[in-house]
Amino acid sequence: MSASAVDFxxxxxxxxxxxxQVLVRVLPPDDALPARLHRAMRYSVLxxxxxxxxxxxxxxxxxxxxxxxxQQEVERALAQDLAAAAVELVHAYSLxxxxxxxxxxxxxxRGRPTVHVQFDEATALLAGDALQPLAFDxxxxxxxxxxxxxxxxxxxxRAAGSLGMAGGQAIDLESVGMALTQQALQQMHLLKxxxxxxxxxxxxxxxxxxxxxxxxxxxxxxxxxxxAFQVIDDVLDVTADSAQLGKTPGKDAAANKPTYxxxxxxxQARSFAGGLHQRALAALSPLGDSAAxxxxxxxxxxxxxx
Amino acid sequence: MSASAVDFxxxxxxxxxxxxQVLVRVLPPDDALPARLHRAMRYSVLxxxxxxxxxxxxxxxxxxxxxxxxQQEVERALAQDLAAAAVELVHAYSLxxxxxxxxxxxxxxRGRPTVHVQFDEATALLAGDALQPLAFDxxxxxxxxxxxxxxxxxxxxRAAGSLGMAGGQAIDLESVGMALTQQALQQMHLLKxxxxxxxxxxxxxxxxxxxxxxxxxxxxxxxxxxxAFQVIDDVLDVTADSAQLGKTPGKDAAANKPTYxxxxxxxQARSFAGGLHQRALAALSPLGDSAAxxxxxxxxxxxxxx
Numbered sequence: 001m002s003a004s005a006v007d008f009x010x011x012x013x014x015x016x017x018x019x020x021q022v023l024v025r026v027l028p029p030d031d032a033l034p035a036r037l038h039r040a041m042r043y044s045v046l047x048x049x050x051x052x053x054x055x056x057x058x059x060x061x062x063x064x065x066x067x068x069x070x071q072q073e074v075e076r077a078l079a080q081d082l083a084a085a086a087v088e089l090v091h092a093y094s095l096x097x098x099x100x101x102x103x104x105x106x107x108x109x110r111g112r113p114t115v116h117v118q119f120d121e122a123t124a125l126l127a128g129d130a131l132q133p134l135a136f137d138x139x140x141x142x143x144x145x146x147x148x149x150x151x152x153x154x155x156x157x158r159a160a161g162s163l164g165m166a167g168g169q170a171i172d173l174e175s176v177g178m179a180l181t182q183q184a185l186q187q188m189h190l191l192k193x194x195x196x197x198x199x200x201x202x203x204x205x206x207x208x209x210x211x212x213x214x215x216x217x218x219x220x221x222x223x224x225x226x227x228a229f230q231v232i233d234d235v236l237d238v239t240a241d242s243a244q245l246g247k248t249p250g251k252d253a254a255a256n257k258p259t260y261x262x263x264x265x266x267x268q269a270r271s272f273a274g275g276l277h278q279r280a281l282a283a284l285s286p287l288g289d290s291a292a293x294x295x296x297x298x299x300x301x302x303x304x305x306x
Numbered sequence: 307m308s309a310s311a312v313d314f315x316x317x318x319x320x321x322x323x324x325x326x327q328v329l330v331r332v333l334p335p336d337d338a339l340p341a342r343l344h345r346a347m348r349y350s351v352l353x354x355x356x357x358x359x360x361x362x363x364x365x366x367x368x369x370x371x372x373x374x375x376x377q378q379e380v381e382r383a384l385a386q387d388l389a390a391a392a393v394e395l396v397h398a399y400s401l402x403x404x405x406x407x408x409x410x411x412x413x414x415x416r417g418r419p420t421v422h423v424q425f426d427e428a429t430a431l432l433a434g435d436a437l438q439p440l441a442f443d444x445x446x447x448x449x450x451x452x453x454x455x456x457x458x459x460x461x462x463x464r465a466a467g468s469l470g471m472a473g474g475q476a477i478d479l480e481s482v483g484m485a486l487t488q489q490a491l492q493q494m495h496l497l498k499x500x501x502x503x504x505x506x507x508x509x510x511x512x513x514x515x516x517x518x519x520x521x522x523x524x525x526x527x528x529x530x531x532x533x534a535f536q537v538i539d540d541v542l543d544v545t546a547d548s549a550q551l552g553k554t555p556g557k558d559a560a561a562n563k564p565t566y567x568x569x570x571x572x573x574q575a576r577s578f579a580g581g582l583h584q585r586a587l588a589a590l591s592p593l594g595d596s597a598a599x600x601x602x603x604x605x606x607x608x609x610x611x612x
Contacts, residue, residue: 028468033493037468037476097435102406102427121408122479125431129403129438130472136442137463146452153459157443162334162343166436170343173428187339 008296012055019054019088020046022081026138040119040127041134045092048110052229052301053091053200054084056222059293060204063284064214079142079207083152086135087200090160093131094196096124098169132160142207152206159199168192172257180258186227193233194226201294213286220283221294228276229301234259235269240306277302314602318361325360325394326352328387332444346425346433347440351398354416358535358607359397359506360390362528365599366510369590370520385448385513389458392441393506396466399437400502402430404475438466448513458512465505474498478563486564492533499539500532507600519592526589527600534582535607540565541575546612583608 023045030039061080068076099106099114100121107117116124139152158164168191175188201222205215238261260269280298284291329351336345367386374382405412405420406427413423422430445458464470474497481494507528511521544567566575586604590597 032469034468034473034476034480036480037473041468097431100431102431123476125403125406125408126468126472126476126479128435130466130468132435132438133442133463133466133470133472134468136439136459137467140456140459140463146456150446150452150455153442153446157439157446160436160439161443162340162347162432162436162440163338164439166432166439167340167343170340170429170432173432174340174342 004292004296005299008293008300011293011296012051012300015055015058015084016048016051019051019081019084020048022085023088026082026085026134036119036123037126037130040115040123041131043118044096044115044124044127044131045089047112049088049092051088052297053087053196055293055297056197056200057084057087057204057207059291059297060201060210060218061208063218063287063291063294064205064208064210065290075143076208079144080204082138082142083203083207084200086138086156087196087203089131089135089138090156090165091196093128093135094160094165094169096128096131100124103169103173135160139203144207144209148206152203155199155202155206159195164191164195164199165193168195176257178258180263182263185258185260185263189227189230190223193230194223197226197229198222217283217286217291221280221298224276224280224283225298225301228273228280228298231260231269231273231276232302232304234261235266235273236304236306237261238266273302310598310602311605314599314606317599317602318357318606321361321364321390322354322357325357325387325390326354328391329394332388332391332440342425342429343432343436346421346429347437349424350402350421350430350433350437351395353418355394355398357394358603359393359502361599361603362503362506363390363393363510363513365597365603366507366516366524367514369524369593369597369600370511370514370516371596381449382514385450386510388444388448389509389513390506392444392462393502393509395437395441395444396462396471396502399434399441400466400471400475402434402437406430409475409479441466445509450513450515454512458509461505461508461512465501470497470501470505471499474501482563484564486569488569491564491566491569495533495536496529499536500529503532503535504528523589523592523597527586527604530582530586530589531604531607534579534586534604537566537575537579537582538608538610540567541572541579542610542612543567544572579608 027042027045028038030042032038058080061076065076095109096115098104099109100116106114108114115127135156136153139156140149142149142152160166162170168188171188172192180188198219201218202215205218210218237259260272264272277298281295284294333348333351334344336348338344364386367382371382401415402421404410405415406422412420414420421433441462442459445462446455448455448458466472468476474494477494478498486494504525507524508521511524516524543565566578570578583604587601590600
């Protein structure tokens with residue numbers, strides 16, 4: 001592992017810990033009524049995960065940030081914290097609902113019982129329902145220009161909605177047992193996973209004061225890594241074991257869901273991810289050295305083993 | 307029925323028809339992919355309902371509006387349309403999720419099969435999930451000052467979240483078979499129903515350019531009618547028949563849920579609603595004649611028979 005890869009993994013671990021602390025603060029305390037719902041919300045969100053989406057917010061902001069006064073720095077940091085927490089809340093809510101019996105019916109997530117197993121189905125449903133508006137509320141509290149808040153809210157709303165994450169999940173459900181073309185599979189994943197990853201990068205740019213050129217570079221980067229993330233997920237579903245994944249491997253293939261691996265084979269899927277990796281790095285060139293963390297995240301997403 | 311009551315019911319019917327048209331436009335077309343999800347979203351939202359929340363937006367805006375240029379009038383009308391659509395989307399999503407088997411397990415809503423019966427559980431879950439961000443996206447598109455948009459988004463987020471509608475629903479679930487005090491029952495209903503009704507009034511004020519004094523009057527009004535709405539719902543659950551309600555009557559009592567009627571008896575519940583009605587009307591006095599539609603809505607909420 002190179003020195004910069006070590007630095008990156010230290011940074012990533014520190015940011016994951018940091019956003020965990022932010023989430024601890026922004027979630028309602030679990031003794032506040034309704035206590036069971038609040039306990040379920042905290043259980044849904046806290047306790048780890050890779051926090052890739054939060055890291056994308058922080059890295060994108062870092063890639064764009066001009067030199068600031070110390071007061072501006074404090075505000076900029078708070079805006080990033082709130083944006084990072086917001087995307088993690090939306091991600092967490094989507095996992096809670098995806099795990100429900102009427103969806104993927106999963107009982108294990110990150111090595112722990114899923115929310116409806118630990119609590120009950122109705123509470124899991126409501127916990128997800130309540131996490132979503134909390135995310136928008138956090139964005140609305142960012143100490144940046146109100147026009148930029150409004151833009152951030154539009155970005156997150158679209159990423160979460162029927163033309164984003166929820167839409168991708170719906171296509172996924174419909175596609176079980178069907179032979180999808182690569183184009184259709186790509187469309188599904190762009191919505192299901194890519195939309196929120198892209199919104200994370202975009203929100204980081206907004207919180208970090210990106211100009212138009214920087215935002216364009218970020219957009220091209222996030223389109224490539226969003227897709228690469230899912231291709232690698234499909235690869236790992238076949239190659240990793242349960243302890244590495246923290247969930248049941250081979251589940252997608254067993255459920256007869258189309259994946260990049262079933263579509264193009266393992267070697268070809270890896271090569272496709274490699275090409276997307278290169279495209280992501282090329283997109284960052286206008287940003288220069290300040291994009292080092294985004295480079296690190298692209299490497300992390302494509303080269304991870306779980 | 308008095309002349310003004312006739313005028314009011316004409317206005318209410320016209321506004322219901324109007325917001326239906328707005329909703330037809332803002333919902334994704336049902337041939338856009340993912341088509342099944344979009345069909346379920348449209349089925350969830352369109353086709354009626356009393357549209358009380360939308361009417362509260364329009365009436366609150368009318369109560370506050372200063373004299374405007376014609377260009378301002380067009381923008382103000384668009385802001386109200388978007389706010390009215392947003393609250394109806396949140397209301398519709400909450401009904402879809404409340405009807406799910408793991409919640410109230412209802413098969414009939416407004417005389418039609420509920421969404422999970424008409425489609426399937428997973429699609430109903432996702433339709434609700436996708437309606438919520440669309441509501442925030444609509445608010446973000448209002449042609450009003452960005453600071454006011456941000457305030458509107460905070461209002462709606464809180465009304466929908468764990469300290470609002472979702473929280474009230476969670477308390478409702480936990481309270482089945484329990485003897486609640488009036489205070490606890492009131493707290494539940496303030497969250498479950500009152501929060502979104504209050505947000506509708508507040509968003510109407512924001513879209514209509516309310517000043518601080520007007521906003522205060524609106525807040526006192528909405529607190530009273532929010533609670534009155536639920537008390538009357540409990541009364542109608544006992545007194546109305548299935549054809550009037552468009553849903554199964556007596557269901558709450560049969561499910562051993564605490565209601566105002568089980569808590570205080572029918573006569574006392576009616577009298578309590580009457581007192582809230584008077585409190586709502588008193589709150590409007592600073593607004594003068596421009597609040598006539600809000601008076602009409604208070605009357606409508608308390609005196610309705612379904």
